[in-house]
Amino acid sequence: MPARTPQQSHPASGIARVAVPSPLRRLFDYLIPANTHVQPGIRVRVPFGSRELTGIIVAIVDQSDIETSQLRPITEVLDHDELIPSHLLDLWLWAANYYQHPVGDALHSLLPAGLRKKSAASIRSHHSDPSQPEITPTDTDIPTPNSQQNEAIRAVNDSSGQFNSFLLDGVTGSGKTEVYLQCIDHILKQDKQAVMLVPEISLTPQTIERFRQRFSAAIAILHSGLTPRQRLNAWLEAASGVARIIIGTRSALFTPMAQPGLIIIDEEHDASFKQQDGFRYSARDLAVLRARHESIPVILGSATPSLESLYNANTGRYRHIQLTQRAGTASMPTFQLVDTRRQLSEAGLSSDLLLATARHLKQGGQVLIFINRRGFAPVLHCEDCGWTSECPSCDARLTVHRKPPHLCCHHCETRQPVPDHCPDCQGKSLGTGGTGTEQCESALATAFPDTPVLRLDRDATRRKGELERILKQINNGEPCILVGTQMIAKGHHLPGVTLVGVLDADNGLFSADFRGQEFMAQMLIQVAGRAGRASQPGEVLIQTSNPEHQSLQTLVHDGYHALARTLLNEREAAAMPPYGYLVIIRAEAVSMAAPQRYLTLARQVINSQIHSQQLNDIEVHGPLPAPMERRANRYRQHLILKSSSRSVLQSLLTPVCQILEGRSESRRVRWSVDVDPLDML
Structure with missing residues (x-):
């Protein structure tokens, strides 16, 4: 619906169709002032109701559905040159239409915050800007790829300059990152650029460090932990070709590249590549579409590929490349199911797991305990009347935290002080139920007083630099125990870890979500993959009250792909994704x-x-x-x-x-x- 208002006619040189940030699913037509040069992909200021907004021109047209005399003129042209290349603008428009989101709101949500108003599209250097590092590559000892890695590298490099989708399906520790690095090196030698997406901010520092050790090329970093100016600088450096490598989370996919050469989606199965509110796009799926538009290869890498990607590989849409062995001398870890119905536990830790922890620490190894619940305990309850701590705003219970003491809802972030008596019966017999990372950390510190116990969850890493400090301490190789949530299951290379303990593997077995078992299997294999990545063998203990469950049995004895085949057969019978x-x-x-x-x-x-x-x-x-x-x-x-x-x-x-x-x-x-x-x- 074009923008309109009764007014005097204006000398004009055409009509611009503009995407304006609004909840309306349409574009708006504006008059182009005489002697003004505009083109699709630039920003303009336009009147919108009683306000003035920054819009993006998506098309120049000769006619509008509204009388020319009713159209309002563009107020100001903000960019002299194309800010968004035409093929990328087409991708943005396609994505807004496919995901059924208001087009103006979609386009503006993908722009860096610094470009959503009147700011000039210019790079301004800051001393703290991580996209302008001192480039001192130190990694001269490049590992020699094994035969499977060489095959993967050769296949991708042979596709340079043409579209091809590769599913790089490699077991944990198989050297997928080395394949990425060598493919990027090939692209850089052709004077082209590469973008690599990672699922979490927590992975970004480790990835960037490895890339900077390897390459002298400028790297642009894009994720939500940066300031608006840092993100804008990185975006413009990539768009101008100054940055040759772009590393970021989901929205980095929409960063323009002056000379596009390669797109990589690391941990492609991860749900964080799908935006869960606002503009609900899938960065993984759009990466394939962008690669097609730009005639470049795209690599989707994972040790536990999504069922959709496995289906696309099985039907020939993706070229399936498998890395079935770990790089170097590392071997795959062994698995053991621990039946928690037959063992007493302390803070969720079975006697088998405590004994194995002591053994691995004595041998100089590090131990990783995975529990996907933050806080001290999932619930506070009264042992006299049965009252439980419910969130006043959600159908959920308040989690008990001890550092500092409070109750917190992990869905809406409501916080309350911990009561000293039951609000229903006034009794003093308050207890906790279940185990969280804080309680597990405390119990392990008591059981192993001479060993550092480190906690890695969202609460423990809120302070800037804390994540890097913890990872640095782990990577010094000294015996320690790491307690964490799913943050530690996503791609971290922890060569000192020889034992992984999973405290509760049952949540995904009975999920209301039809993807629950797929997500459960991916999480277990990913966290298990942190064990035995160096010369020492790895061991994985999975605690469960359902050790006979067929999905767990298949996963442990036959592997992820065997379970994936079973789940795909079930999806096909029910006509569920990827068959529907x-x-x-x-x-x-x-x-x-x-x-x-x-x-x-x-x-x-x-x-x-x-x-x-x-x-x-x-x-x-x-x-x-x-x-x-x-x-x-x-x-x-x-x-x-x-x-x-x-x-x-x-x-x-x-x-x-x-x-x-x-x-x-x-x-x-x-x-x-x-x-x-x-x-x-």
């Missing part, structure tokens, strides 16, 4: 009834469109309460669409979203569309 496609329309409001009423309306609109377009291949389920119905004082409902065809879903969603956007009911709830959802909760 899902969309969730989510609605939430402070009122319990409002989201259900709204999604009932949405279902009526959907059924009308299905009938008018004669779309037979769509199932509609709901409205249904979300598994956690109330979060942060808002009630949530889902409407689930399922089809065997992406195109059929898209042909339905586009008119449905336009209709819903125009309904007054849409202003009474917060609603969104999640295409290809990873989080069903």
